[in-house]
Amino acid sequence: MENLERIIADCPFFAGLDHTYLNLIVGCASNVRFEAGSYMFKEGTPADTFYLIREGKVAIEIFAPHRKPIIVSTVGEGEIVGWSWLLPPYVWKFHGHALQSVRAIALDGKCLRAKCEENHDLGYEILKRVVQIVEHRLDEARFQQVDVYAVQR
Amino acid sequence: MMPQTHSVREVIKETPDTFTLTLQPENGAGASFFQPGQFSMLWVYGVGELPISISGDPGKQDRLVYTVRSVGKATNAFVSQKPGAGVGVRGPFGIGWPVDVARGHDLVIVAGGIGLAPLRPVIYHVLSHRADYDRLVLIYGARSPRDLLYRKELASWARQRDTQVLITVDYGGLSWRNHVGVVTTLLKYARLRPAQSVAMLCGPEIMMRFVARDLAGHGFGRSQIYLSMERNMKCAVGFCGHCQYGPHFICKDGPVFTYEQIGPMMDKYEL
Numbered sequence: 001m002e003n004l005e006r007i008i009a010d011c012p013f014f015a016g017l018d019h020t021y022l023n024l025i026v027g028c029a030s031n032v033r034f035e036a037g038s039y040m041f042k043e044g045t046p047a048d049t050f051y052l053i054r055e056g057k058v059a060i061e062i063f064a065p066h067r068k069p070i071i072v073s074t075v076g077e078g079e080i081v082g083w084s085w086l087l088p089p090y091v092w093k094f095h096g097h098a099l100q101s102v103r104a105i106a107l108d109g110k111c112l113r114a115k116c117e118e119n120h121d122l123g124y125e126i127l128k129r130v131v132q133i134v135e136h137r138l139d140e141a142r143f144q145q146v147d148v149y150a151v152q153r
Numbered sequence: 154m155m156p157q158t159h160s161v162r163e164v165i166k167e168t169p170d171t172f173t174l175t176l177q178p179e180n181g182a183g184a185s186f187f188q189p190g191q192f193s194m195l196w197v198y199g200v201g202e203l204p205i206s207i208s209g210d211p212g213k214q215d216r217l218v219y220t221v222r223s224v225g226k227a228t229n230a231f232v233s234q235k236p237g238a239g240v241g242v243r244g245p246f247g248i249g250w251p252v253d254v255a256r257g258h259d260l261v262i263v264a265g266g267i268g269l270a271p272l273r274p275v276i277y278h279v280l281s282h283r284a285d286y287d288r289l290v291l292i293y294g295a296r297s298p299r300d301l302l303y304r305k306e307l308a309s310w311a312r313q314r315d316t317q318v319l320i321t322v323d324y325g326g327l328s329w330r331n332h333v334g335v336v337t338t339l340l341k342y343a344r345l346r347p348a349q350s351v352a353m354l355c356g357p358e359i360m361m362r363f364v365a366r367d368l369a370g371h372g373f374g375r376s377q378i379y380l381s382m383e384r385n386m387k388c389a390v391g392f393c394g395h396c397q398y399g400p401h402f403i404c405k406d407g408p409v410f411t412y413e414q415i416g417p418m419m420d421k422y423e424l
Contacts, residue, residue, distance in 0.1 A: 059325075059333065071325045073334040076342060099330050143335040144323050148357040149266035149296035151224045 004029050007105060011052050013080045013129050021122050028111035032104050040081070040096035040104075047084035047092045048109045053077055056102030061095040069095060073140065083130045085109025154390070156196045156241025159217065161234045167302045171267060172232040173208065173220045176240060185217045189274035190249025190381060190409045193217065194389050196241030200230040204386040204404070206271035207245060212281050217242065220270035220302065246389040247408050250275045251379060255351040259288040261343065263364045265336050265356025266295055269302050271381050271408075272355050280313060289316040290343050294336030294360070297324045317344055336360060337367045347372035353409075355381040362419050365412045378412035399424060 005026045008014050014022065032051070034040050040051065043063050051058075057076045061069040072094070075081050084092050086109065116123030159176035166172055178185065187193075192206045209218025223232045234240060252275060260279060264272050279286050291310060295301045301320065311318035319339040321332035332339060336356070352368050354361045361380045368378055384396035384403040391405030399418045401407060418424050 057330075057332070068327050071327070071329070071333045073338070074325075074332050076332070078341070140335050140338055143337065143363060146359060147296070147323070148335075148360045149294075149300065149323065151222075 004031070004105065007054065008052065011080075011105075012078055013052065013133070017125060021119075021125060024115050024119070024122060025107065025112065028108040028115070029105050030108075032106040034098040034102040034104070036098055036101045038098050040098055040102070041092045042095050043092050045092050047082060047090050049106050050080060050082035050085050050109055051096075052105040052107065053079050053081060054103040054105065056098060056100040056104075058102060059095075059097040059099050061097050063095060069097070071097075072144075073137070074099065080133055082109075083134060086113065086127070086130055154243065156194070156202075156243050158239045159242045161236050161238045161240060162216065163236060164232070164234065167220060168300050170224070171220060171222045171300075171302060173218060174232070174234065174240075175209070176217045176219070176242065177215060179239065185214055185245075187211055187217070187245040187274075188249035189252055189278050190271055191245035191247050192271075192386075192389075192404075192408065193219070193242050193244035193246065194386075195219065195231060196243070197227055197230040197234070198239065198241065201227040202241075202243075202387075203227050203231060204246075204389060205231075206381070206408075208270035208273045210277040210281075211274050212277065220267065220273075222267045243389060246404055248406065250353050250381075250409055251351065252278050255353075256285045257287065259290065259346050259350040260286055261290045261292070261345065261350050261352040261368075263292045263336065263352065263354045263356070263368075264294070265360040265364075266300065267302065268354075268356030268360075268381070269293055272353060273303065273306075275353060276310060280310070283314075287315070287349065288344065288346070289313070290345065291316070291318045292336060292339045292343055293319070294321045294323070294339070294356070297322050298326060298329045298331075319343060335363075337363050340364075340367055340371060345371055347374075347377070350377060352378045353381075354378065358382070358419065365416065365419075369412075375413035375416055376411050379409050380412060380415065381408045382410060382415065383408065 059071045060073050158179045160179050162177050163175040187207050192204050194202050195205050196202045205219045208220040223229045325333035365378050382403050386404045387393045387395040389404045391402040396403040
């Protein structure tokens, strides 16, 4: 547990979080591993977990019928994968595909949601952090949409 | 100001639309001295003249190397030249990258698309004067894996000591196992030491604006960030005014500027 707490405390996502809250979060955490090529989660399935990536790279993919999946972004070491666990209907919107062997901390979203409901201060702290990630990813997606390397005519 | 005829020695296809041409002076003309970041005016006889950054090794003075993306009549004509063909060269022109200022510092190079071409001479320079520089970080973004320039060299640079090479593409295919996302997403993986670094940026202007903003957010001062600008250059010596950018002529006062110099102008729609 101590080791997990240290890893979680060192993650930028949880930076500055009160020790009491970290203890609560550690109670919902476990170490996981995914082989290269395996799927960590799939679109449409219940999103009851999110991941803090310790090592490896995860592709966020969109399923496209009659096409190969489309990789919209990759997430790597020190980053968080998944926020669908926090918002109804708690369902993954994308595939999470381990491009390399991935070591991660899995955080039980159901467990953490319950703790956030019981303790709104914790809930607010988590929400602020998740919103920041959502903002970054939205910025990145908008920038990607600009297609800056396309030929300007 | 008169173009000096060079002959095409080699043509390398880098991507489906981008080619690297090596030119050498004809008629025993002298060596080609240039500073990393400088450009030449290339005259494709019968077609027109193009301002193109030099992308070769500044240590190899018997040749001039240019990487050009074929996007119009003149660039098409240039990249279609065959070995032995003659091309007119004026230059080199402009103020290049501050390789002397960067000496003793970490060098953070951020390139987007064909923007890696004007920065390649800096990489050659640093690698051939390795003891003069501290850490080298190269962050490179392209549209897709097939649009990446200098693939073999990227792999070789990544193996150099104290050098970090990070590559991303905006759109990755399924066989791509590297990063997918805009170039700014790589900054969080870079081993940055802003207080002892000089950053050099080249790519589409909008990309440089985002990168410069994010580097400033990481603690880089505006005077530590250098950008290579591009405008419609004609005379290349500050007479014609085609490349005027606020109070500057890109051809003569640049193309390399500090973010401190031009940052405020980059937010002006009219410029």
